[in-house]
Amino acid sequence: MIEVVDLTKSFPISRQQRREQAAAGPPAPGAAPAPGAAGASSLQAVAGASFRCLPGRVFALLGPNGAGKTTVLRMIATLLRPDGGRISIAGVDALADPVAARRRLGFLTGSTKLYERLTAEENVRYAADLHGVGAADYKRRRDALFAALGIDAYAGRRAGQLSTGMKQKVAIARTIIHDPEVVVFDEATSGLDVIAARAIIQLIQDCRARGKTVLFSTHIMSEVTMLADDLAVVHRGRLLAMGGLEEVLARAVDERGQRRTLEDEFVRLVDAAEEVRT
Numbered sequence: 001m002i003e004v005v006d007l008t009k010s011f012p013i014s015r016q017q018r019r020e021q022a023a024a025g026p027p028a029p030g031a032a033p034a035p036g037a038a039g040a041s042s043l044q045a046v047a048g049a050s051f052r053c054l055p056g057r058v059f060a061l062l063g064p065n066g067a068g069k070t071t072v073l074r075m076i077a078t079l080l081r082p083d084g085g086r087i088s089i090a091g092v093d094a095l096a097d098p099v100a101a102r103r104r105l106g107f108l109t110g111s112t113k114l115y116e117r118l119t120a121e122e123n124v125r126y127a128a129d130l131h132g133v134g135a136a137d138y139k140r141r142r143d144a145l146f147a148a149l150g151i152d153a154y155a156g157r158r159a160g161q162l163s164t165g166m167k168q169k170v171a172i173a174r175t176i177i178h179d180p181e182v183v184v185f186d187e188a189t190s191g192l193d194v195i196a197a198r199a200i201i202q203l204i205q206d207c208r209a210r211g212k213t214v215l216f217s218t219h220i221m222s223e224v225t226m227l228a229d230d231l232a233v234v235h236r237g238r239l240l241a242m243g244g245l246e247e248v249l250a251r252a253v254d255e256r257g258q259r260r261t262l263e264d265e266f267v268r269l270v271d272a273a274e275e276v277r278t
């Protein structure tokens, strides 16, 4: 289980960000200066996020570019310290004991680099060793993962010689070789072709079937409808809607009583939040 309570994170604004905001113009007359608006010295990337991801379920964090998804996931993965709030990973307080939390967690992000001079297999083996995985467990998990992801064909090739999709699959195997209870994917399928993306989607479904807690971020609606049991819509660091996928869709009804698609509901929520700002 992942439990996040009232998580907040601000970043100091860089000169470049200031220039971009100045170019975007001042806030509407009478409006409170938005976090990160021209004149503000920091940008609130995450503003009081609370949610819970349960074992055997897949939770999607859905939001547009810059919504704060990666920042939330990096805090959960103990790579970034929040300004406030609490994070529990499989019962471990991630802020008080990040090492114990990390043992129970696998985190995959697009920017996770492989060791290019090591082979695919050596990259995965190295991660297993770091996590103290024994030889028998390693062999069993390695065989299952390499077969599921189709890595066997290039297991002996150096990572530097692999395509983006191949690298991503090796990175996934490396992320979950220690069989963590909680798996967090930050836009795991971005930049992949349909076949590579499918293998990853299948793997997420397998994780759920094995009782893992899965959290993933995306801006692809079809991934949410295909995979998610629960979702939260995030925009400018705030959660605009949250609940079971069916529950959120059941609430998404237009003026004529017709059900909206997830995409229409997403756009409506984001537009409504923008109107409140101006």
Ligand SMILES: Nc1ncnc2c1ncn2[C@@H]1O[C@H](COP(=O)(O)OP(=O)(O)OP(=O)(O)O)[C@@H](O)[C@H]1O
Binding pocket: 011, 012, 013, 014, 043, 044, 045, 063, 064, 065, 066, 067, 068, 069, 070, 071, 072, 219
């Ligand atoms: N290290 C940092 N320093 C300054 N600002 C940052 C930093 N990391 C993120 N931000 C800002 O915080 C906000 C949220 O960024 P984040 O990467 O979490 O969004 P995201 O939802 O993952 O976006 P995307 O879908 O584009 O990856 C953005 O405005 C971003 O510019």
